[in-house]
Amino acid sequence: MQLIRATIITLALLPLPAAAAVLPDDRADLMYHYYDGGGVTIDGPSVLVRKKFAEKYAASASYYVDMISSASIDVITTASPYTEERTQYGVGFEYLRNKVTYSATFSNSSENDYEADTATLAISQDMFGDLTSVSLFFTRGWDDVTRRGDATFADEIDRRIYGVDISQVATKNMVLGLSYETITEEGFLNNPYRQVRYVDPDAAVGYSFEPERYPRTRTGNALSLRARYFLPYRAAIQGDYRFYTDTWDILAHTAEVSYTHPLDEEWTFDVRYRFYTQDAAEFYSDLFPRSDFQNFLARDKELSAMTSHTLGFGVAYEFKSPRMSFLSRSSLSLRYDRMRFEYDDFRDISTTGFAPGTEPFYSFDADVIRFFFSGWF
Amino acid sequence: MRAARSAALLLLAAAACGCSRVEPWVKPYERENIADPIMAWDRDPVSSSYIRHVYEAREGARGALGASGGGCGCN
Numbered sequence: 001m002q003l004i005r006a007t008i009i010t011l012a013l014l015p016l017p018a019a020a021a022v023l024p025d026d027r028a029d030l031m032y033h034y035y036d037g038g039g040v041t042i043d044g045p046s047v048l049v050r051k052k053f054a055e056k057y058a059a060s061a062s063y064y065v066d067m068i069s070s071a072s073i074d075v076i077t078t079a080s081p082y083t084e085e086r087t088q089y090g091v092g093f094e095y096l097r098n099k100v101t102y103s104a105t106f107s108n109s110s111e112n113d114y115e116a117d118t119a120t121l122a123i124s125q126d127m128f129g130d131l132t133s134v135s136l137f138f139t140r141g142w143d144d145v146t147r148r149g150d151a152t153f154a155d156e157i158d159r160r161i162y163g164v165d166i167s168q169v170a171t172k173n174m175v176l177g178l179s180y181e182t183i184t185e186e187g188f189l190n191n192p193y194r195q196v197r198y199v200d201p202d203a204a205v206g207y208s209f210e211p212e213r214y215p216r217t218r219t220g221n222a223l224s225l226r227a228r229y230f231l232p233y234r235a236a237i238q239g240d241y242r243f244y245t246d247t248w249d250i251l252a253h254t255a256e257v258s259y260t261h262p263l264d265e266e267w268t269f270d271v272r273y274r275f276y277t278q279d280a281a282e283f284y285s286d287l288f289p290r291s292d293f294q295n296f297l298a299r300d301k302e303l304s305a306m307t308s309h310t311l312g313f314g315v316a317y318e319f320k321s322p323r324m325s326f327l328s329r330s331s332l333s334l335r336y337d338r339m340r341f342e343y344d345d346f347r348d349i350s351t352t353g354f355a356p357g358t359e360p361f362y363s364f365d366a367d368v369i370r371f372f373f374s375g376w377f
Numbered sequence: 378m379r380a381a382r383s384a385a386l387l388l389l390a391a392a393a394c395g396c397s398r399v400e401p402w403v404k405p406y407e408r409e410n411i412a413d414p415i416m417a418w419d420r421d422p423v424s425s426s427y428i429r430h431v432y433e434a435r436e437g438a439r440g441a442l443g444a445s446g447g448g449c450g451c452n
Contacts, residue, residue, distance in 0.1 A: 029423040035431060048423045062423075129401025165443060167418070172407040177418060181440035222441030228418065230410040244438035252438035260415045268415065278437045302437055335424060341435060368431055370424045 023058045023096050026051050030373045037339065037366020039071040046372075056097065062090040062107075073362055074301075077349050078195045078209055086111045099126040113192075116143040118159075131169040138162055147192040155188035170227075177226040182219065190214035196299040197349070198288040199356060206356040207287060213297045214283070220246035224254075236260040244278075250303065252278035258312075270314035270335070280305040286347050287357045301362065305344040312337040327375040337368040418443055 027050055034043040044067045050060035064087070071081035090107035101124040109116045122137035141159035163181040170176050195209035224242035231237060242254040258272035281303035283296035314335040321330060340363065347359035354360075403411075410416065419425050433439045 029421070031423050031427070033427050046423055046427060130405075131401050131403060161440070163440070169403050169408070169411055172403050173410050175411055175416060175418075177443050179441040179443045183440050220439065222438065224441040224443060226418075226443060228416055230413065230416055234413070234415070236413075236415045240443075242438070242441055244440070246437075248437075250437040252436070254438065262415055276432070276436055276438070281437070302435060306436070308432075308436065333421065333424065335428075337428065339431075368428070370427060372421070372424060374421065 023052050023055070023094055023101070024050060026377050028375050028377070032369075032371045034369040035366060037368075038073060038341070038364035039076065041069045042066050050092075056095065058092075058094040058096075060090075060092040060094075060105075062088075062092075064088040064090075073348065073350060073364075074194060079193060084111060086114075099130075100124065113146045113148050114143065116141060118142075133167040135165040136163070137165075143187070145188045145192065150192075153192060157185055157187035157189065159183070159185045173230040175228045177224075177228075179222070179224045181222045183222075184217070184219045186217050189216065189218055190298070191300065194300055196285070196288060196297045197356075198291050198293060200291070208291070210291055210297070212299060213295070215248070215296055218246060218248055220244060220250075234262060248303070249282035250278055250280070252276065266318050268314075268316040268318070270312070270316075272310070272312040274310040274312070275307070276309075277307040278305065280345055284345070286345050299346075301343050301346040304346040306342060306346070307344070308339060308341045310337050310339045324375065327377050330373065330375045333370070333372050333374065335370040339366040339368060340364075341366070 027048075029046075029048045031046040032043070033046060035041065044065035046062070046064045048060065048062045050058060052058045066086040067083075068085065069081075069083045075081055086109060088107060088109040090105060092103065092105035094101055094103040101122075103120075103122045103124075105120045105122075107118050109118075118139060118141040120137055120139040122135060124133060124135040126133050139159070139161035141157070141161075143157035143159070145155045145157065147153040161181060161183045163179065165180075166178045168176045168178075190212050192211075194212050196212045197207045197209050199206065200208035222242060222244045224240065226238060226240040228236055228238040236259070238256075238258045238260075240254070240256040240258075242252075244250070244252040244254070254274070254276045256272060256274040258270065261269045263269065281298055283294065284298045284300070284303045285293075286299060286304070288294075288297060312335065314333065316331050316333040318329060318331040321327070324330060342363040343361050346362050347357070348362040349359055351359050414420065429442055
């Protein structure tokens with residue numbers, strides 16, 4: 001549910017080529033992804049194939065599956081563990097004319113209680129002696145939200161995303177990037193299953209639950225800056241920073257540093273550290289003073305004040321196999337990320353022996369693995 | 378919305394400046410290092426779009442993560 005909406009936004013924000021005057025190489029990727037953290041396990045395949053035609057047209061197709069098994073803190077405290085599957089298809093088309101690339105993409109994502117269609121139009125142009133690449137895009141999304149076991153409930157989300165992305169060669173060893181995006185959403189933005197808790201003196205544990213209730217609109221703005229530097233012994237270091245704020249009063253900072261180190265012609269090693277922090281949404285509370293306390297109510301930990309840390313490692317091995325002579329080169333890559341999520345206002349109510357509102361704050365660790373084969377043809 | 382319009386206007390202004398020929402300060406023959414594959418913003422779009430999805434499902438912020446170099450709109 002929440003995963004699918006995040007996916008829609010993620011995929012909508014992707015389709016901008018970094019170098020507009022050349023279409024991407026013909027390439028196929030086959031990936032297995034695995035996530036395990038906070039009682040949730042998600043894994044599945046992901047496939048992407050793209051192919052150029054006459055050096056000025058390119059087409060791409062993708063397929064992605066999430067197999068979800070959830071016994072998260074929300075689920076074990078207010079519902080029952082469940083399993084479900086989400087499938088996503090995507091197609092894209094690009095046209096290169098002189099220094100301008102036009103692109104259009106469409107994707108569909110479906111789950112048994114959520115269906116989403118997303119379309120994006122983008123234009124990219126190289127300018128100033130090809131030192132600058134500017135991209136603009138517009139995305140429109142249409143989601144249908146339903147609820148398992150409740151045939152009377154159906155609602156929608158209408159999403160629009162406006163974005164600009166600039167990549168700038170600053171020196172012969174450094175590239176700079178700047179991105180700005182506005183995301184507006186209108187419709188049923190909360191999770192139809194999630195509950196908020198409120199003080200209830202009549203309940204044995206001292207609190208009860210009621211459905212959460214969000215505003216029907218949300219507009220967010222994100223601005224990011226990044227710099228990548230080529231080190232003299234052939235390695236690269238990158239720094240990223242993002243500022244985000246929205247009409248729900250969430251204000252967030254994201255910072256990341258990463259380092260890439262090639263070894264011989266075959267091996268490439270990556271290491272990165274990412275830090276994220278955010279304030280709570282205006283209508284969020286871990287424990288409301290009473291039932292129906294205010295117009296809007298949320299206890300989604302994603303809207304709580306929180307921080308996260310990630311330490312990531314990657315290794316890629318490039319090779320050419322005589323058995324796959326149709327590929328000009330191939331690579332096998334493994335990436336592992338260790339994440340920690342810490343909540344400043346979301347309490348672990350699976351613990352016992354605490355008065356309501358004094359339980360320890362919740363936190364969890366997650367392991368994320370990506371293993372993929374890439375072939376260029 | 379308003380900010381997006383301002384961004385579009387800025388872009389148009391930048392494009393108009395393009396008519397008056399800016400001399401590239403990094404010459405084409407000096408771009409060997411930045412053309413190295415290790416300098417790509419995103420070497421593996423399938424992999425990086427997945428990890429962005431992992432964050433967006435668990436954090437309040439989203440967007441402005443830059444070009445991913447794929448033109449695929451895939452996840």
